[in-house]
Amino acid sequence: MITQTQPLLDWSPEAVVFDCDGTLMDNERHWQDARNRAFAAFGLTPPPGFAERAKGVHYADCGRLMAEETHKPELAADLTRALLEHFLALVADDPATMPGAGEFVRLLSGRLPLAVASNCPLKVVEESLGRAGLRRHFQHIVVPSGTAPAAGGVHPAADGPQIVRPKPWPDVYATAARLCGVPPQAALAVEDSLTGVESACRAGLRVLGVGPRPAGEGAGRADLWVPTLRSPELLAWVRARVPGRTEASGRD
Template sequence: MTPPLRTLSDWSPEAVVFDCDGTLMDTERHWQDARNRAFREFGLLPPPGFADRAKGVHYVDCGRLMAEETNKPELAADLTTALLAHFMTLVAEDPLTMPGAGEMVRLLSGRLPLAVASNCPLEVVEESLGRAALRHHFRHVVVPTRPPDDRGTALGTDGERGPAVRPKPWPDVYTTAARLCGVRPETALAVEDSLTGIESAWHAGLRVLGVGPLPDQANTGHADAWVTALDDPELLRWARDWRRPLSPDVDRDQGHHGPH
């Protein structure tokens, strides 16, 4: 059963954290095209149903999955490199926002902290949002960092060493985004289009708004509510009527921040 949007109507989040691919930016189709191009580059055929299994998966894990499901484990690194290269080309040629994404972001911008939590490389997120003229609305962009070293730390996007941020479905990107926004996870709202991302946000403790076609017409995972698109009239009305002022002690810096 689809969770109704009214389950969020009587609640005001203290921050909103958006996924990027398939939620803000219409790039999921680029990932699909990039996967197909990478498969063809190595003379491989996509396994049946692979697109569904790959949705929302970090590109390194996706490259590994591509190799495993075609019985070519030795090609994992090459497929990963090809996948990212094809995707970067496609997204640079055709950066489009999802329906309602721009309006939703602009309605909430400046009224509460906004952040992005993505499995994509930082340069992809930054360029996509920049080309769509949305980047300046987000205080923070959180992406997975390098794999942890033997001390469990990694270099963050600001160049400082700190706890490694693991990709979705681990909760790290959402936990980090809430912390950087200065709020407790349970007071923040995640906006996600994939079950992988929904699982990540739910484990981090955020409430979750699912967006897009239902994954299998029945299973919405741990989403608290679901809309077919961000231009849903009821959702935009909720955003338009949201009037909670920012606390004066919330950081108002609009510059770039990565995980610390």
């Protein structure tokens, strides 16, 4: 519950960009399970505190981190491959939204351009949101890639291909704001991890943190933290500060 006046709640964004795992979809637990299964497949033990350090990290970077922290750098590619395979199997069997995510997205839909900026593979984001009935509310989905393809709402720059680096680089959020047609400082990022908060701040967006507030100084970079997206004060803010408009276009 929000217990004090917050400057963010006196502001009206022109677009909202959501993280996916841990913010919209309850997939962070699948990543944790997948990491544990990948470690076990190679007879390795997760280092203390690894789950928190890996939260929000791109899966390829996570695979390398798993190898480095277990002193098995030669297993980086194998651990990355195993991590993604386990995660895809888990999320396909059990897609679920985070508390309040569906209501919050549907309330914003039609009022503002909405986008997703995620470190997950595009297929995972598309399928997860589709199963949850939320895909049609988002005009753009931005994920890391070597050369940004036209699919999924990620478009090449007018003067050539655009490189989109994973969080904590600012690329996914900067690209999402541009595709929504607003300057970064006019857009709100919704995040659950320190990695994502750093990415959004570096891109110039204001940040709403959701879920348990992480330990560490990085959490203070978010403008506001709420326990869930179903916070009554948060929903009242949307109704009061975000003007309605015609129904947003999109697809499932």
